[in-house]
Amino acid sequence: MMSQKTQTRDPELTRTRILDAAESQFVEQGFSAVKLSALARSADVTKSLIHHHFGSKEQLWEAVKNRAFERYYTGQMAMLEGAGEPDAMLLRNSVEAYFHFLRDNPGVVRLFAWTHLEGDSHCGELDNQLVGAGAEWVRQAQMRGLLRKDINPTHVIALFVMTCTQWFEAKCHHQHWPGMGSDEAFLEDFLKIFMAGVAPQN
Amino acid sequence: MMSQKTQTRDPELTRTRILDAAESQFVEQGFSAVKLSALARSADVTKSLIHHHFGSKEQLWEAVKNRAFERYYTGQMAMLEGAGEPDAMLLRNSVEAYFHFLRDNPGVVRLFAWTHLEGDSHCGELDNQLVGAGAEWVRQAQMRGLLRKDINPTHVIALFVMTCTQWFEAKCHHQHWPGMGSDEAFLEDFLKIFMAGVAPQN
DNA sequence: TGCCCAATTGACCGGTCGGCCAATCGAGGC
DNA sequence: GCCTCGATTGGCCGACCGGTCAATTGGGCA
Numbered sequence: 001m002m003s004q005k006t007q008t009r010d011p012e013l014t015r016t017r018i019l020d021a022a023e024s025q026f027v028e029q030g031f032s033a034v035k036l037s038a039l040a041r042s043a044d045v046t047k048s049l050i051h052h053h054f055g056s057k058e059q060l061w062e063a064v065k066n067r068a069f070e071r072y073y074t075g076q077m078a079m080l081e082g083a084g085e086p087d088a089m090l091l092r093n094s095v096e097a098y099f100h101f102l103r104d105n106p107g108v109v110r111l112f113a114w115t116h117l118e119g120d121s122h123c124g125e126l127d128n129q130l131v132g133a134g135a136e137w138v139r140q141a142q143m144r145g146l147l148r149k150d151i152n153p154t155h156v157i158a159l160f161v162m163t164c165t166q167w168f169e170a171k172c173h174h175q176h177w178p179g180m181g182s183d184e185a186f187l188e189d190f191l192k193i194f195m196a197g198v199a200p201q202n
Numbered sequence: 203m204m205s206q207k208t209q210t211r212d213p214e215l216t217r218t219r220i221l222d223a224a225e226s227q228f229v230e231q232g233f234s235a236v237k238l239s240a241l242a243r244s245a246d247v248t249k250s251l252i253h254h255h256f257g258s259k260e261q262l263w264e265a266v267k268n269r270a271f272e273r274y275y276t277g278q279m280a281m282l283e284g285a286g287e288p289d290a291m292l293l294r295n296s297v298e299a300y301f302h303f304l305r306d307n308p309g310v311v312r313l314f315a316w317t318h319l320e321g322d323s324h325c326g327e328l329d330n331q332l333v334g335a336g337a338e339w340v341r342q343a344q345m346r347g348l349l350r351k352d353i354n355p356t357h358v359i360a361l362f363v364m365t366c367t368q369w370f371e372a373k374c375h376h377q378h379w380p381g382m383g384s385d386e387a388f389l390e391d392f393l394k395i396f397m398a399g400v401a402p403q404n
Numbered sequence: 405t406g407c408c409c410a411a412t413t414g415a416c417c418g419g420t421c422g423g424c425c426a427a428t429c430g431a432g433g434c
Numbered sequence: 435g436c437c438t439c440g441a442t443t444g445g446c447c448g449a450c451c452g453g454t455c456a457a458t459t460g461g462g463c464a
Binding site: 031033127131135159161172179 | 231234235314315316317318319322323325326327329330333334353354355356357358360363364367368369371372373375376377378381382387388391394395396397398399
């Protein structure tokens, strides 16, 4: 019976407080621009406590990435398992779902970008099964004649994942391009091109 | 008459030595991870000389970006002006050219990625005319019936630019995905989807 | 030739970085 | 009621950061 505890000590809460603040700052500024002193202040803990719970700045960065990627992959995997039978609309819906997921989770996009620049391939290995499942789905759709057969299924997955990612990652770059439309307008045009491009050719 | 000079002083050469070393390190590590002391060592100049020629670390970073982007845009603009009349092959050739340009200039890709994460929109404004010219070309091709008319021309340009960029930017991420092919294999599949997707629909 | 000014140098600065440590504190087990 | 052990604290450290400055050097010009 320890309800309504006004605990002065709660190591688990402390860990998540540090992780939350760290994720926010790392996502915003990248690893080397983050100062542990400022991080401690924003998490309302002492700097020593960070070292006590995570060892070093680098280990904290790893912990942040691991937690975020795990959240990402379990979420994506759940979404993928919730998908139904391969039909013409499933691919379109998957693209839309991924696009909107990234739009609503800008932190994930930046986290990916930082790790790419670090050359960290760890996060890329985690989603092997995710991509594998998607590619397998494409392969089945190809055999059923729903998609053209002369393209690598993995490339189909990679193409729409990369397009969605880069749209949000480089938004500051191309948002002022002349004639560039809104998120939804671009997604619509991309889907037109993509769906027509992967459809069986005659 | 100052040929075969073994000049002990050459401020212009010093500037470019610093710029070259700085570009190399900034591209590799990003702004905040670069230490001026290490940079000075690698450029074989004193730290004070960097401040003498560029003022501050941030101004040096700006100078590096400006030089690199200027090189990039003049090169791209020349390539674009060298393109001939709009025909079916020009779009395909442009995609291939851009893809291979990024493949051969990995520094540019990383520079873009760093500036995206900084939220620096300066570089994105520079290529307004580049994108504008490309979009105009697409518009003409649409009117001639070479491309489908129900898509935003700017989105067509954005789509292939972003795909090429992200392919190299996130290479460490997806290069180990199961079934992923080589640079050329992916480009080939992308071109199949892209060219079929932008072709007039029936 | 001598002067001038930019190029270049090395010594130096205050600040703060990541990390460490001894001491204190607090909750849970005996 | 202590006793133990992890949680937590504040103070501290050496290193090194970006930046400054006075002094020296060397090339171009009158």
